[in-house]
Amino acid sequence: MLKTFAILICKIAKKLAQKLGRGSSFPGKVALKICPDILSRVSLPANIIAVTGSNGKTSTVEMIYHILVNSGFDVVCNKEGSNQIEGVTTLVLDNCDLRGNFKKDVLLIEVDERYAKYVFSYITPKYYLLNNLYRDQMTRNGHPEYVFEQIKLSIRPDSTLILNADDPLISSLAKLYDNTVVYYGAEENQYVTEKCQSIYNDGYYCPLCKHKMIYDYYQFAHVGKYECSHCDFEREQPDFAITRIDLSQGYMIINDEYRIDLAFRSLHNAYNCLAAFTLGRCMNISEEILVELLNSYVIKNGRIREFAYKDIGGTLLISKHENTVSYNQNLNYITSLKDKIQLVLIIDDISRKYFTSDTSWLWDISFELLNSKNIKKVIVSGKYINDVAVRFNNGDVDMNKVVLKDSVNEALDELDNDPQLRTFVMTCFSDQDKLLKEVEVL
Numbered sequence: 001m002l003k004t005f006a007i008l009i010c011k012i013a014k015k016l017a018q019k020l021g022r023g024s025s026f027p028g029k030v031a032l033k034i035c036p037d038i039l040s041r042v043s044l045p046a047n048i049i050a051v052t053g054s055n056g057k058t059s060t061v062e063m064i065y066h067i068l069v070n071s072g073f074d075v076v077c078n079k080e081g082s083n084q085i086e087g088v089t090t091l092v093l094d095n096c097d098l099r100g101n102f103k104k105d106v107l108l109i110e111v112d113e114r115y116a117k118y119v120f121s122y123i124t125p126k127y128y129l130l131n132n133l134y135r136d137q138m139t140r141n142g143h144p145e146y147v148f149e150q151i152k153l154s155i156r157p158d159s160t161l162i163l164n165a166d167d168p169l170i171s172s173l174a175k176l177y178d179n180t181v182v183y184y185g186a187e188e189n190q191y192v193t194e195k196c197q198s199i200y201n202d203g204y205y206c207p208l209c210k211h212k213m214i215y216d217y218y219q220f221a222h223v224g225k226y227e228c229s230h231c232d233f234e235r236e237q238p239d240f241a242i243t244r245i246d247l248s249q250g251y252m253i254i255n256d257e258y259r260i261d262l263a264f265r266s267l268h269n270a271y272n273c274l275a276a277f278t279l280g281r282c283m284n285i286s287e288e289i290l291v292e293l294l295n296s297y298v299i300k301n302g303r304i305r306e307f308a309y310k311d312i313g314g315t316l317l318i319s320k321h322e323n324t325v326s327y328n329q330n331l332n333y334i335t336s337l338k339d340k341i342q343l344v345l346i347i348d349d350i351s352r353k354y355f356t357s358d359t360s361w362l363w364d365i366s367f368e369l370l371n372s373k374n375i376k377k378v379i380v381s382g383k384y385i386n387d388v389a390v391r392f393n394n395g396d397v398d399m400n401k402v403v404l405k406d407s408v409n410e411a412l413d414e415l416d417n418d419p420q421l422r423t424f425v426m427t428c429f430s431d432q433d434k435l436l437k438e439v440e441v442l
């Protein structure tokens with residue numbers, strides 16, 4: 001009875017929340033108040049797929065969704081990113097009948113890395129994909145090592161772990177548990193570096209014995225080929241590997257055979273595609289079909305958006321504030337292009353979840369990349385322009401090409417209407433509306 005009541009209230013609250021424009025976590029919150037273990041009382045499908053990690057969860061989940069739906073599965077997914085226990089509860093109960101029977105074939109969920117332990121104390125994913133651990137919203141989440149400790153608590157013995165072999169924090173989970181593991185990763189390529197390119201290195205010490213790690217090469221941040229100088233921990237050979245990649249041509253080859261055209265030409269996106277491919281193989285979808293589906297995939301999650309301002313066309317690249325890797329990826333991307341570029345950087349509301357004025361993360365981003373010859377102009381806007389300027393100055397960013405403007409409007413008016421220039425905007429989704437309301441979204 002309690003179960004039925006909780007499901008009913010959740011469904012009613014969901015309808016109400018939709019009318020009131022409230023988020024999707026509220027109905028789940030109410031249901032959990034009524035029946036705290038409601039998730040363990042409902043009948044879920046055999047195929048529960050969960051994705052967690054710092055960067056790329058949403059993109060990966062969307063690609064997996066595209067693959068599964070187009071392979072004939074009836075899939076439910078928290079695409080809006082309500083990825084804590086309340087949001088997952090809303091999703092599950094809304095798709096159950098009043099007896100608690102889940103009505104679809106597959107439950108696909110993106111889970112917050114710190115809160116996964118709560119979600120999986122009630123439900124066990126069949127496939128649990130963990131992609132990476134980077135510094136992300138440190139004031140909220142803490143250090144990746146702390147997040148790693150939280151993720152450990154979310155591992156259930158019956159889950160098959162799908163792990164990024166190149167991230168030592170993630171792949172060390174295989175040494176700590178007896179779960180079945182499937183690895184994915186990228187082999188050495190023309191983009192690897194001998195030294196860690198990031199200002200900090202979260203792979204400096206072995207996650208298992210805390211001795212120094214030795215890297216053959218880095219793909220980016222602390223992701224690469226490593227081994228511990230003390231214990232037997234080392235990068236495992238991936239089951240599914242990017243054996244060739246060409247970002248200027250925009251493709252990658254998986255396991256020497258399967259060519260995927262990349263919708264967005266970044267190494268990080270290549271890892272996300274590979275993760276989705278790996279999951280697809282776990283679900284017994286053939287390589288040929290996966291290639292076809294990934295090649296037809298159009299990025300939809302709004303992380304990249306085209307817009308026009310007056311006669312100037314531009315591209316918004318969502319770059320998460322308080323997340324170095326997210327900014328560095330986009331900086332690497334624009335500086336790798338052959339085009340001449342003008343860039344608008346909007347840093348106004350720093351935090352995505354609560355108010356903070358912490359700007360320390362600005363010092364971790366490789367803004368020196370802006371010295372690249374193809375970057376012709378950088379327009380900085382938002383509350384924190386002076387903090388950014390101090391950061392640029394201390395990092396020897398060429399200030400001759402930097403313009404500071406308080407408002408987004410002024411920043412947009414500063415753009416040159418020059419057909420030779422490609423225009424990019426980098427900002428967080430917490431700040432994106434300040435741009436989007438001033439431009440025509442294409």
Ligand SMILES: [Zn+2]
Nearest residue numbers: 206209228231
């Ligand atoms: Zn070790």
